[in-house]
Amino acid sequence: VIELCRAEGWDSYLADAARTFRALTASGAITMVAMRGGVVCGFAQILTDSEIRAYLTNVAVSAGSRRQGIGTRLIEEAFARAGARYLDLLSDPGAEALYESFAGYRRVQGFRIYPSAPR
Numbered sequence: 001v002i003e004l005c006r007a008e009g010w011d012s013y014l015a016d017a018a019r020t021f022r023a024l025t026a027s028g029a030i031t032m033v034a035m036r037g038g039v040v041c042g043f044a045q046i047l048t049d050s051e052i053r054a055y056l057t058n059v060a061v062s063a064g065s066r067r068q069g070i071g072t073r074l075i076e077e078a079f080a081r082a083g084a085r086y087l088d089l090l091s092d093p094g095a096e097a098l099y100e101s102f103a104g105y106r107r108v109q110g111f112r113i114y115p116s117a118p119r
């Protein structure tokens with residue numbers, strides 16, 4: 001999974017493998033991996049309250065395994081286990097086509113806020 005994150009430049013997941021493992025397996029986190037030939041070729045992580053709301057926090061498929069339905073399957077399987085009524089997400093522009101391929105979706109405005117120095 002860390003190698004997939006490295007390929008996407010998701011630096012937050014690279015610095016500390018133990019921290020990444022804790023993040024992916026934390027309470028309320030559901031992480032699915034897709035395996036091909038004993039190698040992880042995709043993963044998706046959802047954070048959920050197990051009742052109503054869930055967030056898709058990550059989905060990535062290795063470059064050689066794309067357009068074979070793996071990303072869709074990862075999201076569907078993780079969402080099925082999330083026990084939530086709907087799934088929110090922030091999208092990179094390159095992934096919009098994947099989310100638009102789902103039968104039901106609605107576009108909403110989003111923000112990502114980073115911690116700042118104390119004022």
Ligand SMILES: CC(C)(COP(=O)(O)OP(=O)(O)OC[C@H]1O[C@@H](n2cnc3c(N)ncnc32)[C@H](O)[C@@H]1OP(=O)(O)O)[C@@H](O)C(=O)NCCC(=O)NCCS
Pocket residue numbers: 008058059060061062065066067068069070071072073090091092094095097098099101
């Ligand atoms: C986005 C990503 C996870 C898609 O995974 P995938 O396994 O290729 O997706 P799927 O095969 O399930 O695609 C399902 C449908 O989504 C749409 N889609 C997916 N990728 C697409 C692309 N690059 N261009 C156009 N449509 C695309 C298509 O409708 C596709 O169905 P089709 O192949 O029958 O036409 C993968 O491209 C990836 O890892 N990208 C880099 C990481 C990333 O951007 N992650 C999302 C961060 S928000």
